[in-house]
Amino acid sequence: QVQLVESGGALAQPGGSLRLSCVASGFTFSNYAMSWARQAPGKGLEWVSGIYSDGTDTYYADSVKGRFTISRDNAKTTVYLQMNSLKPEDTALYFCAKSRGHWVVDYSDLSMYNLWGQGTQVTVSS
Numbered sequence: 001q002v003q004l005v006e007s008g009g010a011l012a013q014p015g016g017s018l019r020l021s022c023v024a025s026g027f028t029f030s031n032y033a034m035s036w037a038r039q040a041p042g043k044g045l046e047w048v049s050g051i052y053s054d055g056t057d058t059y060y061a062d063s064v065k066g067r068f069t070i071s072r073d074n075a076k077t078t079v080y081l082q083m084n085s086l087k088p089e090d091t092a093l094y095f096c097a098k099s100r101g102h103w104v105v106d107y108s109d110l111s112m113y114n115l116w117g118q119g120t121q122v123t124v125s126s
Contacts, residue, residue, distance in 0.1 A: 002026030002115065004096050009120030012086050016124070020081040022096030022117055029077040030054070033099040035107055036070060036081045038092035038122075048094070049081060050107030059107045064090075086124045093119040 008020040020036070035050035049070040050059045058070050069082040079096055097113035104112050 004098060004115060004117035006094065006096055006117040006120040009094060009122045011123045011125065013126055014086060014088060014124055016086050017082070017084045018086065018122060020083065020094055020096075020120060020122070022079045022081075024077045024079070024098065027098070027115075030074040031102055033102075033104045033107070034070075034072060034079040035097045035099070035113060036079075036094060037097060037110060038090075038094045039119075040089075040092040043092075045095075045110060046092075047108040047110060050104065051079065052104075053102060061108065083122070086122075088124050091122060091124050093121050095119045 004022050004024050006022045012018050031053055033052050036048040037045050038048050039045045048061050048064055049068055051070045051072055055072050067085045072079040096117045098115040099112055100114045
């Protein structure tokens with residue numbers, strides 16, 4: 001079954017850390033770029049970070065640069081998002097997404113992705 005399953009979301013305090021995981025199945029994971037996106041309450045979907053198929057290149061939205069780190073383990077078909085120095089504005093439902101093809105021209109263009117997980121909730125509050 002072709003799917004992405006996220007986990008790791010939780011309630012965290014401002015300044016805290018969380019690590020999200022996304023396990024892929026049903027396709028050749030190492031052939032595709034992956035991204036994380038998020039949707040805050042009442043807002044649209046926002047791209048957060050992306051990673052090339054072999055993990056050599058990573059990309060970040062300005063809002064998370066320097067605080068979040070994306071990585072992947074192709075042997076485990078898993079992509080991660082390490083989130084540090086969390087802020088209340090990071091509160092959102094976080095999704096991972098698989099690229100349509102091997103190459104991604106613009107990681108922040110959400111139309112570049114054709115498979116999404118169900119999401120994992122991150123809440124940052126004291």
